[in-house]
Amino acid sequence: MPMKGGPCWKRCSKRAGELPVIVGLADENVAHLHAALERVNALPVAGVLTPAPYYVRPSQAALVRHFLDLADASARPLVIYDIPYRTGVQLELQTLLALAAHPRIQAVKDCAGSQEQTLALILDGRLRVLAGDDINILSTLCLGGSGAIAASAHVAPPEYVGVCRAIADGRLAEARTRFHTLVPAITALFSEPNPAPVKAALADAGLIRNELRPPMMPTSAQFYAGWQTLRPSLPPLLRAQFEPGATSASGSLPNSSP
Incomplete structure (x- = not known):
């Protein structure tokens, strides 16, 4: 969790240069999460990536309230991190569609494991859908997703950028070969x-x-x-x-x- 002026933020921002940096915030203690968000608001970050509170498994109505409160308190765009196998609760489609109405909730890192939900979010068009499961990068982008947040891409970023650019340019055979x-x-x-x-x-x-x-x-x-x-x-x-x-x-x- 970055602190203003802390070594982690200084190192990341220096290495990133002009590239946008998204900060990840996660906590099952909502008061601690909002305190961290207040500190992040003072940083020149591009956005905040945040999942549902882990372990406590809130209802869908509670999740809507949770993310809307965060969006109201955030000075930066939010990327919702839908990763039920880590948090213990899945964000249902209707929940995400309701959250899409907030102007600062702009994207979802999609690790839900449902191609049907992925496609529904893409077709709705209000949230940028970012593949979160690396093996689904090609399929998500081909369906119309906006990108990916991929752990394996740390090992060779240019190779993953090549896949994304090939799809964006309509060179699907090349994208498929690169991804394979x-x-x-x-x-x-x-x-x-x-x-x-x-x-x-x-x-x-x-x-x-x-x-x-x-x-x-x-x-x-x-x-x-x-x-x-x-x-x-x-x-x-x-x-x-x-x-x-x-x-x-x-x-x-x-x-x-x-």
């Missing part, structure tokens, strides 16, 4: 609890240290062995990050669990 080459990596990067595999891959490329906050654990030795086997078949831009000489000393994975 990414599927083995996406499958591998979600074979163990996220974000451990993505962090392991980035550490393997020498970009970060292979560290996670407890109770998360580093990937298993089996994942790392499988990732090494997968390397030669990765798309060129992705494979290049893991070529000999591209990995620094921090890229090794001594913390991978047996």
Whole structure:
């Protein structure tokens, strides 16, 4: 959770340059969530990504009230994060359509697992639908979605941008081919609890240290062995990050669990 002037915000904003930054806020304690939102309001962020309160499983009416209160209090556009397998509650279609009437609720990160709901939101047209399950990026964009927020894209952003641009330009065969080459990596990067595999891959490329906050654990030795086997078949831009000489000393994975 970013604090004004804190090291996390300073680092992210510096690296982002002119690119828009969306801040994620999540808390089952609504008072704490609003206090955090007040601090974020002072930052020059592009938007706020926020899920339903986790664990407490509010009713749909309570969820509408919750998100409307956040939107009223926010100085930035909201992206609703619909991820029921983490929060314990799904945002039903009618709930999202009701929330779409608020001018500051502008998008949804769609991890609901329902293509019918995804399409209904796209057809309604008021919310920008962003694929949240990486394996659904191609199908969501082809249906008319606006983009994706994808964990696996951290490993090779240009490859994912290439898929999005090909679809936007109507080059569907190219988009399909590009995405199909990414599927083995996406499958591998979600074979163990996220974000451990993505962090392991980035550490393997020498970009970060292979560290996670407890109770998360580093990937298993089996994942790392499988990732090494997968390397030669990765798309060129992705494979290049893991070529000999591209990995620094921090890229090794001594913390991978047996």
